[in-house]
Amino acid sequence: KQLFFIFCDVLKREGGLENTNNLVVEEQVAMFLIIIGKTWDQIAIYVCFQHSLETINRRFRCVMRIVASLAKHIIRLFIDDDVSPHIKNNRKYYPWFKDCIGVIDETHVSAWVPAEKTDSFRGRKSTVTQNVMCACNYNMEFTFVYFGWEGTANDSSILR
Numbered sequence: 551k552q553l554f555f556i557f558c559d560v561l562k563r564e565g566g567l568e569n570t571n572n573l574v575v576e577e578q579v580a581m582f583l584i585i586i587g588k589t590w591d592q593i594a595i596y597v598c599f600q601h602s603l604e605t606i607n608r609r610f611r612c613v614m615r616i617v618a619s620l621a622k623h624i625i626r627l628f629i630d631d632d633v634s635p636h637i638k639n640n641r642k643y644y645p646w647f648k649d650c651i652g653v654i655d656e657t658h659v660s661a662w663v664p665a666e667k668t669d670s671f672r673g674r675k676s677t678v679t680q681n682v683m684c685a686c687n688y689n690m691e692f693t694f695v696y697f698g699w700e701g702t703a704n705d706s707s708i709l710r
Contacts, residue, residue, distance in 0.1 A: 565616035
């Protein structure tokens with residue numbers, strides 16, 4: 551809980567995130583974190599927080615832009631010359647993955663786009679999504695997030 555409030559304070563102080571008429575900063579950040587952390591879509595957030603889908607989408611994009619702009623300041627690379635215990639203590643992984651520092655995967659996040667672009671953002675389940683690539687270390691800490699690709703984008707294109 552304390553870390554959440556510190557994060558909100560950094561976004562306010564350093565990123566300029568402000569309360570709106572309908573949403574306080576903490577609620578905006580909570581919606582953002584639930585969407586990216588629990589892979590809830592914006593309709594589930596609409597049901598939970600009782601705000602319009604337009605408001606949820608607008609505030610999600612605002613928080614995302616601020617987090618991305620502050621990435622160099624709030625995301626710190628953990629440098630450890632030793633092999634991760636997750637790999638070192640597992641015969642299945644060691645020594646083949648001894649130089650591996652984390653894992654990469656893509657996920658689809660619900661998106662709102664202009665009507666003329668919906669076809670390229672329509673994912674395999676017929677919903678409008680954007681493809682987000684995330685990398686994390688073995689402590690489940692994000693080390694890299696790349697977002698904004700169309701839902702139809704191939705994972706290898708995003709990785710490249």
